[in-house]
Amino acid sequence: xxxxxxxxxxxxxxxxxxxxxxxxxxxxxxxxxxxxxxxxxxxxxxxxxxxxxxxxxxxxxxxxxxxxxxxxxxxxxxxxxxxxxxxxxxxxxxxxxxxxxxxxxxxxxxxxxxxxxxxxxxxxxxxxxxxxxxxxxxxxxxxxxxxxxxxxxxxxxxxxxxxxxxxxxxxxxxxxxxxxxxxxxxxxxxxxxxxxxxxxxxxxxxxxxxxxxxxxxxxxxxxxxxxxxxxxxxxxxxxxxxxxxxxxxxxxxxxxxxxxxxxxxxxxxxxxxxxxxxxxxxxxxxxxxxxxxxxxxxxxxxxxxxxxxxxxxxxxxxxxxxxxxxxxxxxxxxxxxxxxxxxx
Numbered sequence: 001x002x003x004x005x006x007x008x009x010x011x012x013x014x015x016x017x018x019x020x021x022x023x024x025x026x027x028x029x030x031x032x033x034x035x036x037x038x039x040x041x042x043x044x045x046x047x048x049x050x051x052x053x054x055x056x057x058x059x060x061x062x063x064x065x066x067x068x069x070x071x072x073x074x075x076x077x078x079x080x081x082x083x084x085x086x087x088x089x090x091x092x093x094x095x096x097x098x099x100x101x102x103x104x105x106x107x108x109x110x111x112x113x114x115x116x117x118x119x120x121x122x123x124x125x126x127x128x129x130x131x132x133x134x135x136x137x138x139x140x141x142x143x144x145x146x147x148x149x150x151x152x153x154x155x156x157x158x159x160x161x162x163x164x165x166x167x168x169x170x171x172x173x174x175x176x177x178x179x180x181x182x183x184x185x186x187x188x189x190x191x192x193x194x195x196x197x198x199x200x201x202x203x204x205x206x207x208x209x210x211x212x213x214x215x216x217x218x219x220x221x222x223x224x225x226x227x228x229x230x231x232x233x234x235x236x237x238x239x240x241x242x243x244x245x246x247x248x249x250x251x252x253x254x255x256x257x258x259x260x261x262x263x264x265x266x267x268x269x270x271x272x273x274x275x276x277x278x279x280x281x282x283x284x285x286x287x288x289x290x291x292x293x294x295x296x297x298x299x300x301x302x303x304x305x306x307x308x309x310x311x312x313x314x315x316x317x318x319x320x321x322x323x324x325x326x327x328x329x330x331x332x333x334x335x336x337x338x339x340x341x342x343x344x
Contacts, residue, residue: 009166009253016171016246023242024066024178027235032057034227046220069177077173078129078137081294087119087139098145102138102157109161109261114138124148124278127297128160131173136164147278152271155262159299162257168250172297175243182236189228192221247296247323255330256337265334265341272334275300276327296323 036054044051082088092099099116106113114128114136124143130136138160148156163169259265279302295302301324324330 006166006253006256009168009250012246012249013166013168013171016175016242019242020171020174020178020239021066023235023239024069024181025062027178027181027231028057028062028065030231030235031228034231038227039224042220042223066177069181070174073174073177073180074131077131077176078135081129081176082117082119082137082139085119085121085139085294087117087121087141089115089117089137098140101154102161105154105158105161105261109158109165109257111161111164112136114161114164116140118142118145123302124275125298125300125302126156126160127294127299128163128169129173129297130164131170133164133167133169136169143278144275147274148271151262151267152274155258155267155271156275156299158261159254159258159268161261162254163250165257166250166253168246168253171246172243172250175239175246178239179236179243182232182239186229186232186236189225189232192225193229243296244323248325251324251330252333255334259334259337265338269331269334269338272300272327272331298324300324300327 032055040051040054090098095116095118098118102116103113112134114130114133115138117137117139119139119141121141122143123141124147126138126140126144128136128138138157140157144156145153255265255268258268262268279300301322
């Protein structure tokens with residue numbers, strides 16, 4: 001099999017991996033900075049006396065905490081991802097033909113044979129998860145198995161195996177750590193704010209001293225919650241943008257890899273066109289159910305179809321980079337690759 005190392009993808013993976021590891025640490029110290037610059041002043045105002053000193057967190061504690069987060073992703077991340085789209089791993093006895101197909105293509109791609117999972121979703125799509133090649137899982141939907149012909153299905157699975165060979169699956173899997181962390185922290189802060197409004201609504205007969213203490217507590221908690229949500233949103237946006245930017249480039253690389261594995265770019269071009277047409281006819285409820293927060297991992301974009309009845313454009317597409325290159329552009333590149341192969 002003719003496989004050229006994509007040095008551009010390798011460089012992007014190295015940079016992305018560095019940011020994936022560094023951003024959670026920066027997230028913690030952003031809170032430390034906020035506490036020292038705003039939080040202590042608010043507490044000093046609330047207590048009526050100046051506060052000396054500052055908050056300091058040992059770097060080794062932060063690194064340990066981040067390491068625990070990555071360990072959890074390593075241990076349970078795949079299971080959480082499968083559960084989010086109602087997928088389950090299947091053994092050879094359940095899906096012998098699918099297992100044989102994946103094993104055959106994995107041998108051609110010269111990668112460890114991944115585990116196989118199937119989602120009951122009607123959306124025709126596929127993706128791969130796993131923090132290392134030996135633990136990868138190729139996930140296909142029932143909609144994909146019912147929609148594609150044999151050659152197209154080979155090409156899509158080859159595309160997923162190309163992700164494994166390119167080792168970008170690990171980075172994409174680990175990239176979920178920070179968005180998950182910021183989401184949990186932001187939700188906690190939101191619940192605090194919600195509790196404050198509940199207290200305000202239920203406070204009726206309070207004496208002057210009690211009212212003053214309640215007002216101070218509300219101000220402190222409100223400022224803390226708003227700062228928490230602001231920092232969480234900032235880092236979520238950063239990680240989300242990084243996640244999607246890497247996702248675009250890796251799709252082109254996996255398209256080329258799939259063409260090398262099956263020996264022809266045409267089946268993948270046909271599969272992408274079939275998938276794109278198939279998703280365009282599905283109701284938004286089916287597309288949302290298949291999303292599960294994994295839109296950047298799929299072989300073809302789901303997010304272009306999630307909202308609206310006309311052109312069904314995703315609202316966030318106007319703000320963030322798309323998870324995938326335009327399907328038309330991917331097909332054109334595959335067609336150019338086919339032309340170049342014929343002329344060679």
